[in-house]
Amino acid sequence: MNAALAQCKAELLRTLRNRKFVVMALLMPVIFYFIFTSTIDANTEIDGIQWKAYYLMSMTVFGVIGGSLNTISIRFAQERKQGWVQLLKITPLPSGTYVFSKIAAQSILNLGVIVLMFIIGSVFKGVQLTSIQWILCGLWIWIGVLPFLALGTLIGTIRSVEIVQVVSQVLFMGMSALGGLWMPIQAMPSVMQQIALWLPSYRYGQGAWNIISGSSVDWIGIIVLAAYVVVFMILSTYMIKRQEAV
Numbered sequence: 001m002n003a004a005l006a007q008c009k010a011e012l013l014r015t016l017r018n019r020k021f022v023v024m025a026l027l028m029p030v031i032f033y034f035i036f037t038s039t040i041d042a043n044t045e046i047d048g049i050q051w052k053a054y055y056l057m058s059m060t061v062f063g064v065i066g067g068s069l070n071t072i073s074i075r076f077a078q079e080r081k082q083g084w085v086q087l088l089k090i091t092p093l094p095s096g097t098y099v100f101s102k103i104a105a106q107s108i109l110n111l112g113v114i115v116l117m118f119i120i121g122s123v124f125k126g127v128q129l130t131s132i133q134w135i136l137c138g139l140w141i142w143i144g145v146l147p148f149l150a151l152g153t154l155i156g157t158i159r160s161v162e163i164v165q166v167v168s169q170v171l172f173m174g175m176s177a178l179g180g181l182w183m184p185i186q187a188m189p190s191v192m193q194q195i196a197l198w199l200p201s202y203r204y205g206q207g208a209w210n211i212i213s214g215s216s217v218d219w220i221g222i223i224v225l226a227a228y229v230v231v232f233m234i235l236s237t238y239m240i241k242r243q244e245a246v
Contacts, residue, residue, distance in 0.1 A: 011105035015071055024172070025067030025113050029059040030120060032182075037125055046184050049213050053129065054184070056121035057137060057208035062181045063117060064110045064145050065201065069152045070168050071106060076156025077164040080243075103149060110145060114138050133212055140207045147200045147225050150232035157239035175201035200228045 015021050037052045044051040118134060121127040129137070151171070158164045176182055178192060179201025185193045196202040203221035210218055 008101040008104045008108075011101050012108060014075075015105060015109055018071065020074075021067050021071050021109075024070050025063045025109070026116070028066065029063035029113075029117060032062070033059040033117070033120070034124075046186065047209070047213060049209060050127075052121065052125045053127045053212055054209060056117065056125070056127050057141075057212065058181045058205055060114055060117040060137075060141055061201070061205045061208060062176055063113045064141055065148050065176065065181075065204070066172055067109060067113060068106055068145050069148045069155075069172050070165075071109075072102065072149055072152030073155035073164050073168040074161065075102065076153060077158060077161045080156070081159065081161055099153075106149065107142070111138075111142055114141050129212055136211045137208045140211060141204075144204050144207055144225060147204070147228040147232060150229050150236065151200075154232045154236040154239065157236055157243065159243075175199055178202075179205060181205055198224065200225055 033055060037055055040051055046054045115138070118138065152168070155164055155168050155171070158167065178196055179185075179199045180188070180196055181201060185196045185202065188196070203218075203224045206218060206221050210216070
């Protein structure tokens with residue numbers, strides 16, 4: 001237990017010192033939120049949801065995805081390239097603790113991002129939700145990031161750190177734009193709307209949007225997200241075993 005806590009603390013400190021995490025998870029979402037809630041009429045509604053509340057959820061999801069996907073993928077790739085993973089195998093530290101510490105540390109950081117964005121939306125933009133809605137949205141965003149953590153692990157199996165950085169960034173920006181996090185999919189052409197329905201980024205954001213609109217749970221969205229988790233985990237496990245065999 002002490003080893004796991006120490007490893008988790010180390011991961012937290014390393015990530016907080018990472019400028020890329022600060023930019024992707026904190027600065028960009030906050031800047032985008034202030035820009036787009038200041039330039040678009042405050043009375044605008046998306047599916048009956050006030051724009052400033054709708055976009056708060058979009059940018060919170062955006063920040064959590066950015067921090068998780070980029071941090072996990074690059075960290076795994078760097079440590080595999082440096083031989084850190086192989087070195088851990090000859091230490092008393094259980095192999096599962098290595099992965100657990102990364103997931104736990106990232107989850108703590110994601111919770112911080114969620115709380116920060118919610119405070120900004122409430123204090124500076126006057127977003128008003130019920131206590132239950134705040135809690136449910138926070139829990140959904142905190143737990144719903146699992147597909148992106150799994151995707152980060154998969155991308156991290158690529159041997160070149162430079163390629164990992166490019167791939168993670170392209171996927172992050174592409175899924176955010178096509179998934180309706182930058183702008184509602186209602187403003188997109190019909191073809192792009194159909195594509196968005198199958199993206200984990202849209203289904204992730206949709207859960208939070210549904211909560212603040214008072215809609216019922218979209219089980220199709222949950223199934224899509226769960227399917228992505230399973231697929232990404234299977235692929236990453238296969239790639240890791242294949243590389244170890246080689």
